[in-house]
Amino acid sequence: MYNICIVFGLQRYLFKINLGNKYTIFFTASRYKTNTKLFLWPTRFQIYNQMTFANELIAWYQEHKRDLPWRHSTNPYVLWLSEIILQQTRVDQGLPYFHRFLTHYPTIADFAAASEGEILNDWQGLGYYSRARNMHHTAKMVMEQFDGRFPSSYDDLVRLKGVGDYTAAAISSFSSNEARAVLDGNVFRVLARYFGIDTPINSSKGKKQFSELAQELLPPKLAGVYNQAIMEFGALQCKPKSPLCDDCPLRTSCTAFSTNQIQNLPVKLKQKPARKRFFNYVVLLHEDSIAIKQRGAGDIWQGLYEFPLLESATALSPEELVCTDDFKQKFGDLSHIKWVHGPVKHLLSHQQIFAQFIVMEASDTYISANKGQFITFAELENVAQPKLIFEFIIKLFTFKLN
DSSP: OOEEEEEEESSEEEEEEEETTTEEEEEEEEEEEOSSOEEEEEEEEEEEEHHHHHHHHHHHHHHHOOOOGGGGOOOHHHHHHHHHHTTTSOHHHHHHHHHHHHHHOSSHHHHHHSOHHHHHHHHTTSOOTHHHHHHHHHHHHHHHHSTTOOOOSHHHHTTSTTOOHHHHHHHHHHHHOOOOOOOOHHHHHHHHHHHTOOSOTTSHHHHHHHHHHHHHHOOGGGHHHHHHHHHHHHHHTSOSSSOOGGGOTTGGGOHHHHTTOGGGOSOOOOOOOOEEEEEEEEEEEETTEEEOEEOOSSSTTTTOEEOOEEEESSOOOHHHHHTSHHHHHHHTTOOOEEEEEEEEEEEOSSEEEEEEEEEEEOOHHHHHHOGGGEEETGGGGGSOOOHHHHHHHHHHHHHHHO
16 A cells, blocks of 8 residues: 655645555645635646655765864764854864864863853854853763763653754764755755655644655665755755756756756745844053953853943944943043954854954053953963954054054
């Protein structure tokens, strides 16, 4: 008996008919509604062989994959380092951090034994510091609850702080070939285009539907290499912009290509506009030292160091800022501006930071009242800073040299 079921349903439906263990017929149907009846009109048939699809991707992967250091390891600790570092981070940007962490903390025991300050300092410049804190928490958890052995099973991995479904599936399949399908932005894009699915990928319904399809397509005995292959295929071949369709091994059976929908898929729901914030950093210099402050709890960049800050409701010019009551109350009669950098736009998950850096010479009055804020430029290397601050300090050194 054939197994027939609806896999997806919105304005377009994707039906699946299983023919034994190897072959599946997929066909899409559009939805038409009159005053009295609802019709489903077949629009495209596709006979799909699970192993052919997987083998095409794996063959492409073996020829085109990047030589990345973590791909030479099945150690779940090493894979965890790479996966967390590469979250919301380009490979070329994350690679030196991977080497740094593996050198400084070659085992999970070394990671757990380090202080949070050391971890944050090594993370400096990468952004999203909650990842580093979650890693430190996880390292201690592994030492306490897993006897220092980093877990490799999906069910154990999802218990770790900062490890979600995707990361757990990636580590478990790469380390022990556990049959768990990965689903990241690259996989969403490949599946949406290949099957012509217009369900929004960031909707709860879309996440469930794509997750079920990804698991259906996964060849259990080749889970690890297949997961690597489909993600790499999305990153290098089926790219968000200007995909390489003319040289694609799946082109002849790709729905989006045949229907000219490549640039329209995948579909995402529009999100709420990010909150805009205006940061005015007053960079106070005194001989070979600089004033810094540690951020408190309850906001972004908890525990990291930055310059004295005045946040304003709207953008202010440096001249407007020094005339405000807040500035005068905090910094007194400072008025001579040595250098201004910005505004700089810094994007976070749900916030847009517009920052300007106003470099001034600290007054004797301010120095005597805030001696604890000043550290030498050499000591800056030992305190963890947000990426925004870290990048400005590099520019500040260039300014001072000139």
